[in-house]
Amino acid sequence: MATSAAVLSVRSLTRYGLGAPLLLVMIMAMVVLPLPPLALDAFFTFNISLSLVVLLAAVYAQRPLDFAVFPTVLLMATLLRLALNVASTRVVLLRGHTGSDAAGRVIEAFGQFVVGGSYTVGLVVFVILVIINFVVVTRGAGRVSEVSARFTLDAMPGKQMAIDADLNAGLITQDEARARREEIAREADFYGAMDGASKFVRGDAIAGILILFINILGGVAVGTAQHGLPLGEAFRNYTLLTIGDGLVAQIPSLLLSTAAAIMVTRVSAAQDLGSEVLRQVFSSPRVLGVTAGIVGVLGTIPGMPNLPFLTLAAVAGGAAWWMTRRARAEVVEEAEPEAPPHPREPELTWDDVQPVDPIGLEVGYRLIPLVDRTQGGQLMPRIKGVRKKLTQELGFLVPAVHIRDNLDLSPNAYRITLNGVPVGEAEVHPDRELAINPGQAHGRLQGLATKDPAFGLDAVWIEPAQREHAQTLGYTVVDAATVIATHLSQVLRTHAHELLGFEEVQHLLEVLGRKAPKLVEELVPRTLSMATVLRVLQNLLVEGVPIRDIRTICETLAEHGPRTQDPDALTGAVRVALGRAIVQGIVGGAAELRVATLDPALEQLVQQSLQVAGAGGGAGLEPGLAEQIHRGVSEAAARIEASGQPPVLVVGGAVRAWLSRFLRPSIPGLHVLAYNELPDGKQIRVVATVGQQQIAAG
Incomplete structure (x- = not known):
């Protein structure tokens, strides 16, 4: 009863916040008031x-x-x-x-x-x-x-x-x-x-x-x-x-x-x-064995206290022998049992034809612990996190990643495949950490110099003990599992259009049909075929436009579908409807959008060349003019990037798609927009104009 009352009183003091004040009052009382010897004993x-x-x-x-x-x-x-x-x-x-x-x-x-x-x-x-x-x-x-x-x-x-x-x-x-x-x-x-x-x-x-x-x-x-x-x-x-x-x-x-x-x-x-x-000091039988030998030698020296030294040497030696014996027994238990005789192989069937994995990750044998949960591998949950984030950003379910070991790879190498074709490969060191220089790091680190496989930044593989020192110098330090997951995320983001197929589009329309059944019923197959809708969505993903707003996309396709079945023309109409979201994804909440444009005469010349060559190509454009356009846009993009904003080129809707296909692969980060894609509330500032003969600052 007394113990319960004491516990309740302590809890009451804690609840009302009186414990610290009462302790301070007690300390002041001991300083000011004389205490009897009995109280001193208690305190x-x-x-x-x-x-x-x-x-x-x-x-x-x-x-x-x-x-x-x-x-x-x-x-x-x-x-x-x-x-x-x-x-x-x-x-x-x-x-x-x-x-x-x-x-x-x-x-x-x-x-x-x-x-x-x-x-x-x-x-x-x-x-x-x-x-x-x-x-x-x-x-x-x-x-x-x-x-x-x-x-x-x-x-x-x-x-x-x-x-x-x-x-x-x-x-x-x-x-x-x-x-x-x-x-x-x-x-x-x-x-x-x-x-x-x-x-x-x-x-x-x-x-x-x-x-x-x-x-x-x-x-x-x-x-x-x-x-x-x-x-x-x-x-x-x-x-x-x-x-x-x-x-x-x-x-x-x-x-x-x-x-x-x-x-x-x-x-x-x-x-x-x-x-x-106990684990770090006394877990090595070699350490205990050597210690037993040294102490035993000291115990045999004349004049030394033999009994304590020899007794401790015997204890240490016995512990080393017991630990060695236990380690050997565990190795024997973990040994694989003898394989049974192979049964008669059945005849081949169509079930033996394995489909190609949409996304594959092959690892060398030294990277197997990274994907093995029983060995504390962290790569599997991180890949799951990558899929979840990309699914939320892109607007469709990213397929599962099939992971397997590949003995043809070097021990520390991994390979990312899409539909069975390699699209990314690099090497990591599971016993080290990667210190990436984001551009502001100062100082040099001891380690293996390399490049970040995801973004190509300068990096160094360092020992884990150097982690805090590297972070102090301004490096971003990640482990091997994070390096692989980040590389996988970048590859999937770049090739998102290859991951979208008929099944994914069908699921998107089924989910939309629960909220807007009439829209889906009117769109497919009355207005457009499933293949046309798929091509439009793939065109959007190629240029980094998410398809999360599937309702706006389908409404635009249902509106323009009766007039044209051309996927490129439909993609242009959808981009206009998604213009606010596209610009938001480029510059975020910035009030001003800095852009480059084409000289009107040059843009008209490009449009005429495309009309002569046909809708699908640019063979009518002179090679010298194409090189001049590329060089001018590259310099304008560098000027915009120097101001701290992503490079954006704004052109007419008739030439936007061709210029995007022509320029984006060779100018990283470039966004090509049409004039009618720019939202009304966004302030536009032209910082460069690309002309036929020169680049004039706007």
Whole structure:
């Protein structure tokens, strides 16, 4: 019943936010009000217990952020201990002449039993504890806190860029990106707070030394001057009481300093400290075997304590033998059983004709762990994230990716195929990470220089230990699985029109038919065939126009279908209807659209050439004129890109489709729009005009 009532009272204090204020009031009371020895015993016991709780919480925390309140707890515990020092000092100076139990049983126990009643031993023990706490633990923890805080803050921009890269590649959702950004901010706040909290611990150690000498000198003066004690007796009584008081306070201080050191030396990955120490230090039988041999040799040297050395050598050697035997047994268990005799092969049927996979990913044998969930592979969920993001952006269901190993590839290579044809290939290093230079990185990294397979940026394969250093220099650092997923996303985005077939269009129309049945019934097959609708949708995807707004697309096709069956003409009509969405996808929410145009005479000449050559080609255009147009548009596109906007060329609707097919493959990022595709509310600024003989700035 008493325990339940205590738990309920603690919960009530927590609910109303009264725990911290009451603790501060209690600390002030201990500083101002005199406490009886019984209260001092209770508070000293509580102080030792609190220090143990904090130390164990630091040991069992999976990550430093799991104990993010540690700096505040450290400050509160330090204030509590200093307040106890003030309260105990008052009692020692007022009642020290009455005997060794003047300040309570706890201080008496530490002054008599722990140091054997000898103030000389007590002083030596106290000085040793202070040296351990101040010189070793506190100073080291303070330095680690300072370095961790600095590197954590320096690495924040690189980590933010890595999150943005994963989000753009579809590897994570908006919620996951928000959670990771919040974790980065919490990590920076935590290490910044730990850098300051370590100064409290160091100051507490210095205060313990000063309080010891002040109490001894003050006690001797009070005992001899006020109470008439002989100098020797006064020195002995007050010294033992002061040493007991100092030891009672110094032991919790050492525990909290150790807890602070454990927190700042932990890595960020989630792990249990005890299990990780055992796994990383004592998991190698070779290490234990060599240690047993060295200790055994030391044990055979004459004059050495043979029994302890030989006993420890036997224990280490036995552990190494047992671990080696267990590892061999596991290898035998994992060995594949002998294959049974091959049964008689059945006759071939049409089921043996395997269809071509729409999307395939072939990997070398060293990359198999990346796609094996049982080995912790992260590539499968990331590919699923890529498919989900592209499906939402493009407007149709991206087919599943068939993954298989290919022994013809090099061990670290992978290959992306569409309908059985390779469209992308590169090599990754699963034991390294790729540091990509987005253009603003400074400094060089040690590693294997390469190119980012998705965008062709300069990159370096680095060791995982260099990750934070690379992020500090401005590099975007991703692992091998992210490299493959990003490359796959870019390839699928580029070849999206090849992934759209009759089945996908049929599903799109079925989904639209649930909301607009009359529209679908009027469009297919009364107005247009399924093949024509498919060709129009593919034309849109070729130029990077999503087909999410399938209702507007079908309404436009139903309106213009009775007048023409030409897919290119229908695509132009649909682009006009989607003009606002197309421009939005190019410049986002920018108020101004910077474009280049063709000189009217040059545009008319191109149109006449196309009419002479026929609707499907450009054979009537002179090669010199075609080269001049290409060069002029390239220079205009570079001028627009220099202003920080994507390059856009605006021409008449009659020549837009041909110019797009002619220019876009050789000018990366170029968008070719028709005049009637520009929305009314968008401000247009012509920054370059491409003429027959020259490029004139607009």
